[in-house]
Amino acid sequence: MKDRRRFLAPRDLWDAGTIEAWLEEKAAQGWILEKWGISARFERIDPCRCRVRLDPKDRRNRQQQAEAETLYRDMGWRWNGTLWFYDVYYCFDPTASDLYTDPETQAWAWGKLLKRALWRSGLSGLLLLLWAALQFDGLWSGHAVQLFLMGMWAIWLFVILYVVREVWEAVRTVWGIRRLKRRLAAGVPMERGDPARAVRRQRIRQIADWTAIALLAGWILVIACGREEMPLSDAPSPLPCVALEALDPEAAGPELDIARYETFDGLLIQSRRVTQFRWQPSASVQAELDRVALVSFAEALYRERVGAFLDAWPNAEVRELTDGRFDQAVVIGAGKNQLFAARLGRMVLTERAETDTDLMDHLDGFAAVLVEFQ
Incomplete structure (x- = not known):
């Protein structure tokens, strides 16, 4: 029996509550997070009930972070790696206190996360627009019509759709974190969605992404073979x-x-x-x-x-x-x-x-x- 396994994970990383619920389900099935990358890698444990919390990173200096980790460990929370700009903590003691005493205190951490998300989204947006502009440099070459007819139309369409999707995802991320911060600041606990639905949504995205990549690769091959x-x-x-x-x-x-x-x-x-x-x-x-x-x-x-x-x-x-x-x-x-x-x-x-x-x-x-x- 394999001691490690990869699972398709939810990717709406602003929806922290749903990801926490999904990680808790995996622990109940006997899997604990080992690494979060292109796919989530888990290692086998004895099935158990636990609590999982995603704690926003980089809101403290190094000394404060070390003190917080010591405090969390004394409270019964185990650090288990990072996910996007969260630290992942597991707690297997049902009597242990939560990481945050109330939603208002938790809102402060998500306010710091919102600023970081805005900064990252702005920088990635600029880089994305620069990359897109380079893909359309043929429009100013004096041969735009010829390039379009010879197949660049499909590549330009792919670039447009990709940029629109990435911008939409960045907007959803910032909006989702801002909505969560406001909810917590109002004293309302973090809501949790349906993990199974979140995974299905990610599977549809993944299928769409790989289909688009396959179509683009096939089109480039058709262009190359047409010469x-x-x-x-x-x-x-x-x-x-x-x-x-x-x-x-x-x-x-x-x-x-x-x-x-x-x-x-x-x-x-x-x-x-x-x-x-x-x-x-x-x-x-x-x-x-x-x-x-x-x-x-x-x-x-x-x-x-x-x-x-x-x-x-x-x-x-x-x-x-x-x-x-x-x-x-x-x-x-x-x-x-x-x-x-x-x-x-x-x-x-x-x-x-x-x-x-x-x-x-x-x-x-x-x-x-x-x-x-x-």
Whole structure:
């Protein structure tokens, strides 16, 4: 028979009375608290009736704490570790006096606990908001729409739900301690809830937490598995772009430093990307063809791609196209750096090229790509 065992414990740590009742039930079943961590670990004892009290920590200095522990021990109370910011005391003598003579005296201890809870909640809230802000830094990267479509929406949703839950738990903790302090100050003894109900509530939370974590991990795996990269020579034909060989055959002649083909298949977007690059003499093509779930997403993605290029080249020449083969289209040029962007329904084609060739001369090729991949 095992001498140690872990139990799922109530986690509303502001509800001290219910936790005390739960620990007393465990003692009656033959288990006494050994350590409180992710789960509560108990060691076996002879089943017995006892009283358990949670005493708020850090309301005394070191000398006062030592004197209090000596007094409690003389009164018949056994210190049995810490739980959150409580000391846990057991008493197996039914005739021993309680730790506090009356609720009013006990209220003083919970007043100190309330101040500590407020301080901790404020600090943890600031750290939580800082962490959340770091998760949303992509919103200011100039590629928020693309990140959203490629799966970050699920991660952002998880962050929002997690932050809301943690803030709610912090508010409940502070409110619960304040309510308990007021109750004690009014001379009303600490109430005790149903331990079994508290454990069921914690089990539901735990299931929800692990389900959310599993879904998030699965989604990250789906995103990772949706990506594929290969040499451009191994890419399926036709290519989702007007390649450098067609734009500028002379520039494409020498061997390229980079010739890569990438794909991404997600829930909201299917993306194909071609990269051709050479240092000397300099020439490059970066093309992306995306099919998204909704026309509104395509419009947002088109605007984002055009805006990102204009942010990099604010003085570039912008030539809007009125061509029946495209719903929206533009050619932007800043010397050798040029961008062609077009939308046709839910399809968005963007091709950024560094070449002396004017991209306006290749509209037929761009239109053919959009028709081919419809």
